[in-house]
Amino acid sequence: MASRSAKQPDNLPADLTSFVGRRSETQSVRKLLSADRLVTLTGVGGVGKTRLALRVAHDLRRAFPDGVCLVELASLKDPDLLPHTLIDALGIREQSAPAPLVLTDYLRPRHTLIVLDNCEHMLEAAADLVDRLLRAAPKLRILATSRQALMIAGEHVYPVPTLPVPDVDVRLAPGSATQFAAVNLFAARGAAVVPGFEITPDNEQAVIRLCQRLEGIPLAIELAAVRLRVLTVEDLAHRLDSRFELLREGSRNLPERHQTLQALIDWSYELCTPAEQTLWARASVFAGGFGLDALEAVCADELLAEETLLDTVAGLTDKSILTRGEHGGRVRFRMLETIREYGQARLRESGSEAKVQRRHRDWYWRLIEKAAAQWFGPGQEAWAALLRVEHPNVRSALEFCLARPDEVRVGLRMAGLPWFLWTALGFMTEGRLWLDRALAMDQEPSLERVWALGTAADIAVFQGDEAAAIALIDAVHDLAGRLGDPRGLAYATHMLGLRELGTDPTAAIPLLVEALERYGCADVPADYPNSVRPALTMAYVLSGELDRASEVAEEACAQCEQAGERWLLSYAMWARGFLKLLQGDLEQAEADLCEALQLKRFTQDNLGLAFILDALAWTAAASGDSERAAVLLGASDQAWQTIGVPLLGAKHLLARREQFENMARQAMGNPGFDTAFARGGQLTVEEMLTFALREHRVSPVEPRQADSLLTPREREVADLVAQGMSSKDVAAKLVISRRTVDVHVEHIFAKLGFNSRTQIATWVAQRRAPESPNR
Numbered sequence: 001m002a003s004r005s006a007k008q009p010d011n012l013p014a015d016l017t018s019f020v021g022r023r024s025e026t027q028s029v030r031k032l033l034s035a036d037r038l039v040t041l042t043g044v045g046g047v048g049k050t051r052l053a054l055r056v057a058h059d060l061r062r063a064f065p066d067g068v069c070l071v072e073l074a075s076l077k078d079p080d081l082l083p084h085t086l087i088d089a090l091g092i093r094e095q096s097a098p099a100p101l102v103l104t105d106y107l108r109p110r111h112t113l114i115v116l117d118n119c120e121h122m123l124e125a126a127a128d129l130v131d132r133l134l135r136a137a138p139k140l141r142i143l144a145t146s147r148q149a150l151m152i153a154g155e156h157v158y159p160v161p162t163l164p165v166p167d168v169d170v171r172l173a174p175g176s177a178t179q180f181a182a183v184n185l186f187a188a189r190g191a192a193v194v195p196g197f198e199i200t201p202d203n204e205q206a207v208i209r210l211c212q213r214l215e216g217i218p219l220a221i222e223l224a225a226v227r228l229r230v231l232t233v234e235d236l237a238h239r240l241d242s243r244f245e246l247l248r249e250g251s252r253n254l255p256e257r258h259q260t261l262q263a264l265i266d267w268s269y270e271l272c273t274p275a276e277q278t279l280w281a282r283a284s285v286f287a288g289g290f291g292l293d294a295l296e297a298v299c300a301d302e303l304l305a306e307e308t309l310l311d312t313v314a315g316l317t318d319k320s321i322l323t324r325g326e327h328g329g330r331v332r333f334r335m336l337e338t339i340r341e342y343g344q345a346r347l348r349e350s351g352s353e354a355k356v357q358r359r360h361r362d363w364y365w366r367l368i369e370k371a372a373a374q375w376f377g378p379g380q381e382a383w384a385a386l387l388r389v390e391h392p393n394v395r396s397a398l399e400f401c402l403a404r405p406d407e408v409r410v411g412l413r414m415a416g417l418p419w420f421l422w423t424a425l426g427f428m429t430e431g432r433l434w435l436d437r438a439l440a441m442d443q444e445p446s447l448e449r450v451w452a453l454g455t456a457a458d459i460a461v462f463q464g465d466e467a468a469a470i471a472l473i474d475a476v477h478d479l480a481g482r483l484g485d486p487r488g489l490a491y492a493t494h495m496l497g498l499r500e501l502g503t504d505p506t507a508a509i510p511l512l513v514e515a516l517e518r519y520g521c522a523d524v525p526a527d528y529p530n531s532v533r534p535a536l537t538m539a540y541v542l543s544g545e546l547d548r549a550s551e552v553a554e555e556a557c558a559q560c561e562q563a564g565e566r567w568l569l570s571y572a573m574w575a576r577g578f579l580k581l582l583q584g585d586l587e588q589a590e591a592d593l594c595e596a597l598q599l600k601r602f603t604q605d606n607l608g609l610a611f612i613l614d615a616l617a618w619t620a621a622a623s624g625d626s627e628r629a630a631v632l633l634g635a636s637d638q639a640w641q642t643i644g645v646p647l648l649g650a651k652h653l654l655a656r657r658e659q660f661e662n663m664a665r666q667a668m669g670n671p672g673f674d675t676a677f678a679r680g681g682q683l684t685v686e687e688m689l690t691f692a693l694r695e696h697r698v699s700p701v702e703p704r705q706a707d708s709l710l711t712p713r714e715r716e717v718a719d720l721v722a723q724g725m726s727s728k729d730v731a732a733k734l735v736i737s738r739r740t741v742d743v744h745v746e747h748i749f750a751k752l753g754f755n756s757r758t759q760i761a762t763w764v765a766q767r768r769a770p771e772s773p774n775r
Helices: 023-035 049-059 079-090 099-107 120-136 181-193 204-213 218-229 233-249 256-271 274-283 292-299 306-318 337-350 353-374 380-389 391-402 405-416 419-423 428-441 447-463 466-483 486-501 505-521 527-542 546-563 567-583 586-602 606-622 626-641 651-668 670-681 685-692 703-707 712-722 727-734 738-752 757-768
Strands: 038-042 068-072 113-117 141-146 155-159 323-327 330-334
Touching (some): 292 306, 353 380, 380 586, 391 405, 567 606, 586 685, 586 738, 606 651, 626 685, 712 727, 727 738
Parallel strands (some): 068 113
Antiparallel strands (some): 323 330
16 A cells, blocks of 8 residues: 555646637546546647646646646656656655555545546557556546557547637638637737737738648647747748648658648758757757756767857747746756657757767766765755656666666666665665666676665665565675675675664674674765664664664764764664663653654655654653554554555564554553544645644644744744745845755745745735734
């Protein structure tokens, strides 16, 4: 069973442009979805399948209490990653069960709508998964878009028509053309490009002729409207007339609508400068978006000088080839998939596809190396956010490596080095997939293979996969020994100690101590030895050596705090909190455990969440708060179901759980305990955190009560945010780092139940308002 996400999934993008026409189509699709559980919108590229699906999904939000989720497949190439892509989009936290099973368990009780966008390039995989999900989840609805139907039982195919255009043979009354959606769309997009543009008696016939030539294809109309920056409607229609006649004569084997769209994109391509054409083709190598730094590294060379790239990007953005957005305070660009596919075709024609793909791979390999070097430090949260948004490109880079025998070794290292990408950020199952593939393809002894085996063993241990863990640890130890690799031997010893911790803590102690010593003599990043210390603390605790446990826990916390690290600090705080619980210092135990839990908010570490919730439940039971203990045990039980065996099967920890559960049961009685336990099992992840941290959500209409929840510094930050200041401006004003500002804003959101800066501004205004004399 998969855990519920932090909130019900609803990742539908906001409309950037007005939605023109399609009223009848929207109503038809909504009606179909009320009767059929799978509706597939089909049609030629550019006809507006995605836009129609998103409009319908927006309209139906209230009809799906468990959320509406968009799953974009355009940049996905590997069908095996399809279930993982759905898991990511739904916000399901890490799990060890097979991905399809996780999805069925998660969706089975939920009334959810999934928009599965761009299925045509992995039709068989999409059809198989959709069929499986619909059979397992009776309240699930799926709205798919594809150039071809999925062809499975229960599917209702809805061909998306082009927009209505005036009939060529019918003369319209002046001023009546805008009743046709194609003309109306051109008018709307034209006004966005040229302020004040409108359909007039002078240009109406030219607009009609242009929309007829474009056959009502929305993407074609939008691309054509961009040309109004440099052409009149009459010039545009005239050039399009001659251009399309010429192209059709040479493209008779293509569908007519495809000819039209191809012709328009060809024309857009030829209107670009040579530099813009080159960048268009090269930028198509990116999946899911890219930043300017990546673009410069991958696309610039002697033909496309780096110093001219910014102007070239601006030109492509002006021409609507690139779409600009922001993420985490950084500008990012992306292409519509039709535009990207066109660029990929041009890149292949240029003969430089492999070269550009290799530069793309090299950039993301360097990104992984840099992240690995800096992960144990103050930039960890920023790295976590960046690696999530770049995940599609990392996948693409790994696909490049594993598709070429001479590149597999690099893929082995790319998958083996970033343990934190797989373990800390919630992609363990996918990490095992990449590592298993790379290890099977490159079996030659190498240092890269040693480390990849070690990371695969790390994931297997965390997933509780005992058989795989034993085999992988033995393989790491054997190969590292043969190669004389001290780093690999340290990694193997570390993993062996972790595995022993679950069955024999006393036997784990010398192994973990040895791992620390070996790491100390090897050239490894600080996160490796520091990840040993929380485990060693627990080994000492479970062996009854509480003084030694306290020393190691304090050292672990000090090392992490000094470096500004958060993820391992959360585990160190968990270990210290558990120690304080056993020492009877219940107040400090809860404080340490709550701090550990707070640190989990920037990751998707379901394993750490489950461990901490359990320890908090035990602390509550020991404190006499049996109802809180029962709710927390129910929440942790739900979290453990996404991982596999509760407490990874560690018998000493399971005995503690049973001890404190029995304590709470005796205090409450079985019926009361079971009711509270069931309530905990129904909480979302964010609700678990709110309950466990004793946070009280407040409404913005009670600003003065909410005020007491914030620290003085958080109130200060809220006041500046309400003035419209960015995080950078607030940081400069308060002489603190931007990252610190972002953390304060995150805490304000969490404490007040907000999700936007606008809500903060409203709350501040209400807090400052004078009291009513009647209150």
